[in-house]
Amino acid sequence: MNTILFSLLAIVSLMVFMNLGKIRASKKQTDRDDRINWFRSRKPNFYQKRDGSKIIEGEAEEVDDQSNK
Amino acid sequence: MSKHSALNTFGRSGNPAFTKNFNNINSDSIPLAERMTLDGAVNRTAILLALCFGGAFLGWNIPALIWPGFLIGLILALVTIFRSPDKAGSTAPFYAAFEGMALGGITVFAEAAYPGIAIQAIGLTFGILASLLFCYKSGIIKPTENFRLMIFSATMGIMLLYIVSFIMSFFGSGIGFIHSNGLLGIGFSLFVVGIAALNLVLDFDFIEEGAEQGLPKYMEWYGAFSLMVTLVWLYLEILRLLMKLRSR
Numbered sequence: 001m002n003t004i005l006f007s008l009l010a011i012v013s014l015m016v017f018m019n020l021g022k023i024r025a026s027k028k029q030t031d032r033d034d035r036i037n038w039f040r041s042r043k044p045n046f047y048q049k050r051d052g053s054k055i056i057e058g059e060a061e062e063v064d065d066q067s068n069k
Numbered sequence: 070m071s072k073h074s075a076l077n078t079f080g081r082s083g084n085p086a087f088t089k090n091f092n093n094i095n096s097d098s099i100p101l102a103e104r105m106t107l108d109g110a111v112n113r114t115a116i117l118l119a120l121c122f123g124g125a126f127l128g129w130n131i132p133a134l135i136w137p138g139f140l141i142g143l144i145l146a147l148v149t150i151f152r153s154p155d156k157a158g159s160t161a162p163f164y165a166a167f168e169g170m171a172l173g174g175i176t177v178f179a180e181a182a183y184p185g186i187a188i189q190a191i192g193l194t195f196g197i198l199a200s201l202l203f204c205y206k207s208g209i210i211k212p213t214e215n216f217r218l219m220i221f222s223a224t225m226g227i228m229l230l231y232i233v234s235f236i237m238s239f240f241g242s243g244i245g246f247i248h249s250n251g252l253l254g255i256g257f258s259l260f261v262v263g264i265a266a267l268n269l270v271l272d273f274d275f276i277e278e279g280a281e282q283g284l285p286k287y288m289e290w291y292g293a294f295s296l297m298v299t300l301v302w303l304y305l306e307i308l309r310l311l312m313k314l315r316s317r
Contacts, residue, residue: 002185006192013192013199014118020202021111025277028208036217036271038278 104283105292110276113293117165121297124169129177131170138170149294157290164294168301179308183315190308194300197266197307205273212274220271223264250313258310265303272296 024030128134145164149157180187204210234244246253276292 003188006188009192010188010195013195016199017195017202018111018115020199020206021114022108023206024107025206025273026208029205029211030277030281032211034211034213036212036214036274036278038275039282039284 099283099285101283103286105279105286105288107276107280109286109289110280110292110296113161113289114296117161117293117297118300120162120165121169121172121301124166125173125176126169128170128173128175130173132174132177134170135174136171138167138172138174142167142171146294146298149291154291155285155287157294158287161290161294161297165297168297172301172304175305176308179312183312186308186311186315189311190304193307193311194304197303198269198300201266201269202273205270205277210270212270216267217271220264220267224268227261227264250316255310255313258306258313262303262306262310265299265306268299269296269303272299 124138128138142164145160145167149160149164153160176187176190179190201210205212230244230247234247237243246257248254272292272295275295279288279292
């Protein structure tokens with residue numbers, strides 16, 4: 001009985017790992033300010049800001065029609 | 070100013086395997102098909118687990134392979150971490166197989182002394198793996214820099230204690246409570262199992278962010294390797310804990 005129970009636990013857990021492991025973590029996990037920065041080169045996600053707006057911050061530059069392209 | 074004062078004081082700590090080698094990777098130049106994915110990391114972990122079980126089968130039948138398996142596995146792990154993480158695809162499968170041999174040999178002795186202990190340890194190891202993965206993916210456990218600092222410090226402390234105990238054993242001495250089956254010994258084992266389990270959370274976070282950042286494909290092997298190292302440690306500690314409990 002003991003063996004069957006623990007074998008089942010191992011098999012079910014492995015199946016959970018194989019399926020759940022391939023799914024991305026929830027927003028609650030990934031959208032945090034205090035996340036570990038493993039690679040020190042995390043690029044800012046400027047497509048979607050934390051508050052939901054899709055604005056690229058920065059200074060506006062005037063474009064002159066006659067300037068060289 | 071950073072709010073992580075400990076990091077400011079002691080520098081950016083963490084597992085050297087994770088922090089040292091990957092700061093200059095520019096994922097922009099990597100084609101999409103050549104980038105790390107969660108699928109790839111999980112599949113590679115499954116391959117390593119299968120190899121570990123294969124090695125364990127061999128070790129179970131030839132227990133003399135404990136020391137060769139352990140030593141070669143240790144060398145391969147050190148080479149993978151410090152010399153060539155990009156070659157993890159070549160070294161990690163051998164690491165898994167050799168560590169499997171060592172685990173198989175250790176398990177056969179444990180099983181002879183306490184019948185049924187092996188399947189309990191295997192079930193608990195994978196049970197912890199699955200439940201912590203769920204806690205991580207759902208955001209119940211949120212690893213932060215301070216979390217990493219704490220786990221890393223505790224892990225290094227435990228390793229140091231084991232090394233000191235190992236050296237002292239050559240002189241007929243040792244740190245008694247580590248191996249005792251008294252309350253202190255069991256409490257220590259529970260603490261170590263907890264730290265080993267929380268290392269899994271760091272591995273999950275490493276793999277998740279690696280896939281998010283689009284790191285090179287070989288990092289799938291490296292992520293799987295780091296998960297494997299933690300699983301081997303966790304299994305051994307659970308086995309020790311169960312042996313202490315059964316010997317009372």
